[in-house]
Amino acid sequence: MTQHHNKQRRQILQALASAGLLSTVYPLMPALAKQQQMSLVPKKTVGNADIFDFNIARTTLEIDRQLTSQAITINGTIPAPLLKLKEGREAVLRVKNALDVDTSIHWHGILLPYQMDGVPGISFAGIKPGETFEYRFPVVQNGTYWYHSHSGMQEQLGHYGPLVIEPEAGEDIEVDHDYVILLSDWTFDSPAEVMRNLKVAEGYYNYNQRTVADFFEDVEKMGWQSAWQKSAMWGQMRMSPRDILDVTGSEYTYLINGKASAGNWTGLFTPGEKVRLRVINASAMTFFDFKIPGLEMTVVAADGQPVQPVKTDEFRIGVAETYDVIVEPTADAYTLFAQSQDRSGYVSATLASAPGLTAPIPDLYPRVERGMEAMGAAHAMHGDSAMNTDQNMAMDHAKHDGHQMSEPKSVDSVSHGPDNHGPGAAMVVDKPISRLDDPGVGFEHLDHRVLTYSQLKSHHGWPDKRAPAREIELHLTGSMERYMWSFDGKKFSEVDGPIRFYQDERLRLTLVNDTMMDHPIHLHGMWMELENGHGDLRPRKHTIIVKPGERVSALITADAFGDWAFHCHLMYHMKAGMFRVVSVA
């Protein structure tokens, strides 16, 4: 495509975007979409700087055929247009706030000076109504990322978009089509209302709780005694094996590139061509399981960083993670299928060789239930020893209501330690285990391949070869009943200072999940090199899923001076206090 055409196309796109017509008209214009079907953030170039303009505003638009006026958009669309940067150049990002409240944009996964990271209260004051803030930083990396608000709960309302950085030397994987597949979850209710429901009514959105019928199903499968033991064990802990996602398909409309299944986003190819899908999970709360029935995927990058190719049939993508996959479709049409981790809903889209072609939409997998692995190794081995509490006098409970799970159970279990993290932590895992070779709960019945963290292997080692000189261990803690989420039992407002990293030190960060939920833990400003058993070939990540009962570790080079947010990327967990500042100095 010539420069002239590009410009013309951009003008058309801008006109469409400002008229709010983009989503309806775009599928009719596949001819324009050779490289990217998504609209781009318009670029101006001055010397070595690429200048982009963003306008953040409340916009009335249609989502899944329903009009909504609560959307907060960047340049008028959900998701925001694609921001395409180039490695080696200077990015100048001018963000105008046309809202009546503060806003911000955080460039997720991008290495930059901390003042440019876009977290109000940490990097800067935020962008006041009517103000324009200019972000400026050198682009020193490449790959698939995204950008979103770090203010209030704006992220839930459409304030997110894809960010792709072209390598300085050009793409090293040649493809015929390059599509962004941005997954998100939309609610027509106000996020404040969702938060309140989570806070006052445990399990408000969970319509997959265990029933009496499930108990009798267990009896049929494993006999009275085992069924009773299983039920008693979860009951003893006051934990539900069906707590998979806090906000489910009962509330959310799931979207691919802003379209629900009915909108059927379609990417085109000619059979035999090579297609790169840049899959981004921009959800507030939803882990997705992504597959394309009948089409093998080759994972080539995770969180924007290249990995040695892994062929797979399905992968779980946590909130805020990204995966690049290469596919080589030969049939007429394929369904892109992303089901929520709890199977309460899905969103589908299509890869087709001609507009209008579709493929069958697969069934949701059976509903998900956690097993004993969620409690770490100790419980998997000594499950029934937790059932020895007496229940005679109600008054007793206030006294011995500690954590039965933290009591030493046998000589071979490593005790969690004396700290049970206080009233904000409903459980502690006595003996957390590595679950890197486990794709996660809900795939047990499958006979096809599902990606695991242990399969991710970088092409080469990273510059900092030092062994860690220091270790920091943090526990992910929470209590579903009051919807309290924290690190080490203390929410952000309860700690009296940041986590300290010393300038340029090499350290190991160990995360232990003492809850019944998966948490996507995100560190701003620095890579986490996931220690997953491949020696120096650690994959670098900005967001790491920690499964229930799991202990994972990552190496970090603290080379980024300043303050950085560190938090669970489930938005309502973050808002509830699962948030810290890391200060590098």
Add this chain to the structure above:
Amino acid sequence: MQLFKGLSAYSLTLALLLVLGAGQSLADGIGLQADPSWPKPIHDDMAYGQLMFDRLEMQSIEGSEQLLWDAQAWYGKDLDRFWLETEGSYNDDHSGEIENLDLQYSRRISPFWDLQTGIGTQTSFGTGAKQERYYGIIGFQGLAPYWFEIDSNLRISDDGDTWLDLEVEYDWRLTQKLILQARAETSYAFSEVEDFEQGQGLNGITTGLRLRYHLSREFAPYIGVSASRLLGDTKDLAESEGDEDSTATFVAGVRLWF
């Protein structure tokens, strides 16, 4: 009276101390470079509230209709909350009883348990002499292992009468929306209080089964049965007044919250 004053002074002081202590802002986790004028990155210390009618139902006892309520409202943060709780009944002869109307301060002391303290009143109205007493409360509320909801309070009245009550509830989820709730309550008095037909010892036991259907999370109509039996001295007191010592009734009502 002395005891009551002492107790309420004690609980108010405790409540104040805890609220002040909890409300005192720490430096939070803000970073070394942060400007003090900047807003906080997140606001995780917000207060919420809820008003719930756990039971709002009609009962029919010995041919007379009775409206019964059991409601709670709370307001506060994750660990510190104020609770207003009331239970009572209103009969078709315009008499009735506010069995309790309690204002309590509540502190989460462990992952599933709240320690509560406060003051309350019990009042009967309508036919016969109006009876009224005030009391101080200390108790706890929470979720016991195996999902039993428990609420227990020790009450000491302005006359020095002391009694202990205990409520236990358990929900069986038959389907995602159909729930069978079993509940039992009992109380134990350390002394006899004739005005309130309270004998010394175990006063009685009330059990119920209620089947509710959630039209929404907030709104669930139900039907059920409830049975009460008086015990010991309390039973004797009731018999001497010519009252029944055991009753059973069908109930129909609604559980709702805002």
